[in-house]
Amino acid sequence: DVKVTQSSRYLVKRTGEKVFLECVQDMDHENMFWYRQDPGLGLRLIYFSYDVKMKEKGDIPEGYSVSREKKERFSLILESASTNQTSMYLCASSPQVGWYEQYFGPGTRLTVT
């Protein structure tokens, strides 16, 4: 069965902290994605990766960075968390180029105070 896991379901951090959100998939997928989900805005793509050590900016990369050292793991990093980064963060993965379906993790609800 397809599985995408995220390190935390809920996270509370203070303004200015460095925050790591981890995502792991066990399907040997090449592509991995980070989205944020906000009411009334839907899902917006932050970053994606199509191979180990490869990354591409999405629609809203400002204030975020990513790391993909191993194929199964894709990390989202908030270098200095701010209150406007309070959101639901969703990780997804998909197989090779040309495969359209994405598989999502359960999400991490991050609150920055």
Place this chain on the structure above:
Amino acid sequence: GDSVTQMEGPVTLSEEAFLTINCTYTATGYPSLFWYVQYPGEGLQLLLKATKADDKGSNKGFEATYRKETTSFHLEKGSVQVSDSAVYFCALRWSNSGYALNFGKGTSLLVTP
């Protein structure tokens, strides 16, 4: 650029009512179209998809037909159940684009007994 527009919610229906959630898209070329569903507290799951014009996607009693002439992919179900209460997202991926999906803002559905 490519985009998806969905009807705004929330939509409230009685059990066994007929459901339609409208989705229209703007895209160059011939995108693939998707409906994803997000149940409370969970990540997104693929509900159905259609990869070319006139295709009909179906799953769990839900259907959507890819209409190129009206650039639409409306979601329908003949008789909704309380368990269908969720947020529904329309999404597209242009076949020659990058790797990510473009999502609509989501439509919340509440089905009452």
